[in-house]
Each structure stands twice: as C-alpha cells, then as structure tokens.
Amino acid sequence: MIDVKNYGFTEEQLMLRDTVRKFIKEYVPEEYARKCDQEKKVPWEAFHKAAEMGLLGVVIPEKYGGAGLGFTELGIVLDELSYGYLELATMIYRASVHGAESLLTYGSEEQKDKYLPLIAKGEFRSSLSLTEPNSGSDAASIQVRAVRDGDYFIINGQKIFNSAVNIATRTVLAARTDTSVPKHKGITLFFVDPTTPGIEIQRMDTMVFRALGTYQVFYNDVRIHKDDMLGELNNGWKHLMTNLTKERFAIAAMMTGAARAAVDTAIDYAKQRIQFGQPISKFQVIQHKLADMKMEAHLSHLITYDLANRIDANVPSRMEASMAKIFVTEAYNRIANQGMQILGGYSVTPEFPMERHYRESVLQRIGGGTNEILRNSIAKDLEL
Template identity: 40%
Template structure:
C-alpha cells in the first residue's frame, strides 16, 4: 500500500503550515491555554482561508476533502496547536459528517454553507453521568408533543457547548426499545428555554471547554432531527472509522510536536560538558519516540485510505486510535523526562502536552474499550 501523499495533499499541508506559522504563533497557543478560551481569532482566519470547508461537500460550500485530506490537515494543525485541532474536529467535522450523511436536503443547505464560512459552530452530546463507555445506555428522554419533541435529562462531557450554536444531542425517543434502538439525534439550540450549560474544570485541553447540560422540558421542533427517528445510534456507528481517523491524526501531530521539542532541547542543553543528546539514555528515548510516532502515522494513513475506498475498517481504525493515543502519552512523558525540571515549568510547552495527552486515552473510546473492539473483530 502506498502511503505517500499526493502533490495536492503536500501542497495543502505546506500552505497550512505557512499559514499557522504566521497566524498561530506559540505565544497565541499559550495565551489560549492559560486563559482557557476558545481560539476564536484563529477559527475566524481559518474560515477566511476556506479551511473550515475541508470536510464539507462542494455542493454545500465546502471543498469536499477526503478522509486522508482531513488527516493531513488535522495532523499539521495538531502539531501547532493540539487543542485547536480537537476544537476543529468537535465544532466542524462531527456536524459536517453527520449532516452530509443523514441530514435532510433542507438542513444541508441551511447549515453546511454557514458552517464552512465559520458563521456557526456545533457540539456533540452523547455521554451522561451514568453512561460513558456504555454510551447506548443513555437516559435523557425525548417525548413527542405536537410539532415538537420535549427533552428531559442531563448530559456530561460535552465539548465546546459554550461556543456552539447547535448541539447534536442524542436522546432516547423510545423507552421500550432495546438499548441500542430508540435513540434519536436532535439539533438542539443551547440557548433555548429549558437548556442550561455548565462548564466543567479539567486538567488539559483548556481552550476546548467541557460542559454538563441540564435539560428541563427543552422543546425541539420536529424538523430538527438529523436522520430518522430512533436511528441515532446507527448514525453514530456508521461514522466510527472516520472519527477514529480524525482523532488518530490529532494524536500523531501532537506527538510529533513533543518529539520535535524534545529533540531541539537535547541538542541545546549541556550537562557534564556535553549536549545531552549525546547521552545514550537520551538517544534511546528519542529513538523510541520516533519509532512509535512513525508506526502510529502508518496506522493512521492505512485506516484513512480504507475509509476513502469505502472499506469498513473497524479493527484497523481502532488500532490506529489506540496506538496513536498511547504513543502521544508516552511521547509527552518522555519529553518531560528529557527536559527534566524545565519541562515541569508552565512557561515551557511540554507540560501542556503532558496535560493534554491524557484525554487521548479517554475521549472517543478509552484504551480498554478499543482493546475490546480490536479483540472482538479478531474473534469474528
């Protein structure tokens, strides 16, 4: 299998790199992290350059990029600013994918062009206080009432809800159906009556806020359903390979950033009369980081290529997601070890990677769940 990028993909990556070096300096990244604020300015500039339209079909105002195109984009963005790459996936990609595959023609024409232009943002809400890894056991209830649905319940761990114009909210619409049936995807206005969004404090990825949502008789119009009623869980399952590729790309880009920062540090830092890059223990850590990131990248682009060819790859995408997430955590940890006390200081970037990396092993499927997915596919 050929993992080389096309000339167009290399050109896109180089253009994005030049843009981010100019418009997203490290001082801006640090400011967003310390202030715990969404990178509004960066997203405005990305929209102006057309980058928000990458995952959106051309007929709806986007550029119709492939899964591999998106992986290239997210890897590069994550190298510069991992939290921004996660925000991009959360506020743009999830909605673009869901609406393009399952939205009505009216929803596509009303929402996708505005999303591509950066006029609106989305969030996705699935988890609840009692349903995390067992996501299909959600209890938030949606009941039809004339031309609306009335929703009661509580959602947890909803990223970017505070900056979203719409939340793709999963709720149980048939209480008598089996667990994986009777779930519907709704387009919820977070500012509607009966909706309360509360921000949660967390360890890392601070520019991407995390929220709990309380729903008390929140009313949603019947035409604000994405896909068919009671088919929401099937919608989610159909896009898992795509989601895992995106998350893997973020992991790979962020891990590469750890390696590049650690390598630069070891070439400059002197101890015992020599650069610490000359020590065998330092070289061993650098070699481990290089080997694992290279392997994670190959797994990522193998999976993305399968998605682009329409080949189901539940096992391959799970492997890429699992391996890349753990490789990122190890890269951040080894980066901290190589930088010693300097890496522990807030004025250096390795501590941010150390904090940010842990969510990679939790969000989008924990390492334990992904191992179950892989082994289940092996035993079919």
C-alpha cells in the same frame, strides 16, 4: 510508485500540507497556544483565519461551498493544526465530523442546504452531547428523555463532559425516545441550539481543554422542533455508529500532529540543555529515548494515513479505526511521558509545551471511546 520521501502524498496534498504549516507558523506560534491555554481563551482569531482559508470545508462537497476533498486531506489539516495547537484542531474536527459528516451521513436535504455552507464558512460550530453522569463507556444506556408533544419533543436530563458546547451553534444530542425497546433501539439524535430556553450550561474544572472548556448541560423541559431531529426516529444509535470510524480517524490524525510536536520539543531541548559539559543529546540514554519517540511518531503517521486511504476508498474499516485510535493515542502518551523525563524540572512549567502535551495525552486514551472498550471491539471483529 509511492514517493516514500513525501509519504505517498500527491502534489496537491503536499501543497495543502505546506499551506497549513505556513498558517501555523504565522498565526499559531507557541506563545499564542500557551496564552489561550493559560487564560482559558478560545482561539477565535486563528479559527476565523482557518475558515478564511477554507480549512473547515475540506470534506464538504463543492455544491455546499466546500472543497469536496477526502479524508486524507482532512487528516493533513488536523495533523498539521495539532502540531501547532490541539484545541484549534479540535474546533475544526468537531465542525468537520460532528457537524458536516453527521449531516452528510444522516441529515435531511433541508438540513444540509441550511447548515453545510455555514460550516464551510466558519459561521457554524458543532459539538457532541452523548455522555451522561451514569452513561460513559456504556453509551447506549443514556437516560436523557425526549418525549413527543405534537410537532415538538420535550427534553429532560443531564449530559456531562460536553466539550465546547458553550461555543457550539448546534450540538448533536443523543436522547432516549423509546423506553419499551432494547437500549440500542430507542435512541434519537437531535441538532440542538444550546441557547434554547431550558438549557443550563455549567463549566467543569478540568486539566485539559482549558481554552474550549468542558461542560455539564442540564435540559429542563426543553422544546425541540421535529425538524431538528437528525436522521430517523429511534435509529440514533445506528447513526452514531456510522460516524465512529471517521471520528476515530480524526482523533488519530490530531494525535499524530501533537506527537510530532512533542518529539520536536524534546529534541530541541536536548540539543540546547548543557549538563556535565555537553548537550544532554550526547548521552546515550537520551538518544535512545528520542529514537523511541521518533519511531512512535513515525508509526503513528503510517497507521493514520493508511486508515485515511481505506476511508477514501470506501473500505469498511471499523477494526482499523479502533487500532489506529488506540495505537496513536497511547504512542502520544508515551512520547509525552518520555518528553517529561528529558526536560526534567522544566517539563512541569508552562514555559515549555511539554506539560501541555502530557496533560492532553492523558485524555486522548479516554475520549472517542476508551482504549479498553476499543480493544473489546477489535476482539469482537476477530470473532474471539
């Protein structure tokens, strides 16, 4: 029988949840998150502590130095970390999904042996280099070229909206290696060191990811050894598709935690803010807003962990992943928007985290595949 009170988590999963909650309370208070956001400061201290605790190796098999756990456990980690600070959770997400899961899914044994132990120890950071100035939702239309030259590939072109590439040990780069075939069939993935000669990284001025940063990257005759190819030649698009369910699950888990934090911020404020002689939480209009926010956060939790159970059971879940990503990101956006109304003028000041929630919630409907494109994917799965 499922223990409803504990959301169906096992005793071990509850212990993990409580451990991460304690970590957030001790090492990632709101003041720390605000400082990193305002000063554009990478939360290295918290990241290294998270690595010490083994939070980066949750889904990495034990033989590579990880915990060998499932996506329910990864969801718990990302959910709870995002409650404290979304950008910190994003660092763990990129290591676990863009790094570890890419290697586990289509990396060579040599690459797994070399990189997975480093990821588990927090000595390796990952990012994804896919989007280009003229290739967004039509991701397969990328034009960055990788031309074979003996044991090397020569890469030229530009990527954009490349988050955290500046701190990445390796970035998963999608490049076109064959222009004579349909666009989906001529893409190859590479594991690229961003410090390789010929790579120029420029920071973009964005309203989100202030700590990690978002960048455009220029590749000018960059030489990448064939051993750094990820997966099979010209099969990169298929490789990317195999990880999409996991990526969208991770986004849903992070937004679930961030949404819970936004709800709690609004509740705490409403109980303390006095207007017309009483806390504004006593007014029905505020109560209804908070009730709606709480419902959406709860439903986000349910759809996210249902997806985790499906992934752990190896049940094909492409449509369910799209549904979870759409629902949770839009719920987070609605929650943050209502929170702005409840906090009023204080909502636009950095002294309260609601303005950060609002900024971050806007992006999440776009990243990981826009919600409009994902609705197309669901319609396709429904054979409409």
